[in-house]
Amino acid sequence: MAAQRIWNEPNKLDHLVISMKHPTALAAMLSGGQAVKSHFATLPYSYQELQSGKVWKVTDSYEILGGQHSVLVMSASKSFKENNPKTYQAVIDAFAEAFAWVNANPDKAAETYIRYTKSKLPRKTVQALLHDKGEMDFSMVPKHTMKYANFLNQIGDIPKASSWKDYYWDNNYQFNGS
Incomplete structure (x- = not known):
């Protein structure tokens, strides 16, 4: 999107991009190679990099x-949603509860994150990230997804969406999404 905005060429920098797991990229960035x-x-x-x-x-x-904006979005096919309505709703409810x-227990959540991921980050660092709602917000509300959808449409990757509700299931319609 930035390449499209700056050079009017959405793929201008693609030849410089490689796929790499975050821990590997972090190590490479910090090594100075x-x-x-x-x-x-x-x-x-x-x-950590900053x-x-x-x-x-x-x-x-x-x-x-x-x-x-929404960073991670959980997806489900129409057939899964229709053929497994109880499972679908249970997953939605579990995410909402989590x-x-x-949001109510960021310090405990930090401890849980460290325990399950075996993260080497200091507890205070993870707590600070979870307390900083400007940096990370755990929410079911779709945010700024239409901007991304419009970009994907402009470059021919997806059909035009008239609303964010075109690509979210009805359990999200209660939200003031974008």
């Missing part, structure tokens, strides 16, 4: 999309 010179990362990796003093922010997805718990 020449193979990896930039990394679009999610938390906590982006935080805190190292070896990496500086050039841009971020909030800047590109114009604000906080998000509410993380």
Whole structure:
């Protein structure tokens, strides 16, 4: 999206992009080698890179999309939703409960994250990330997804959507999404 905005060529930088797991990219960025010179990362990796003093922010997805946005979206096919309505609803309810718990208990959530991921990050660092709602917000509300959908339509990847509700299931319609 940034390449489209800057050069009017959405694929201008594609030849420079390689797929790499975040931990591998983090290690490459912090090692100072020449193979990896930039990394679009999610938390906590982006935080670790910036805190190292070896990496500086050039841009971020909030800047590109114009604000906080949905980073991860859970998907389900129409056939799964229709053939497994109880399972579908149980998963939705579990996510809503988990998000509410993380938002109400960020310090406990940090401890749980460290325990399950075996993260080496200091507890206070993970707690700070979870307390910073400007950085990470656990929410069921679709945010800035139409901007991405419109871009994907412009480059021919998906049909035009008239609303974010065109690609979210009806259990999300109660939200003031975008």
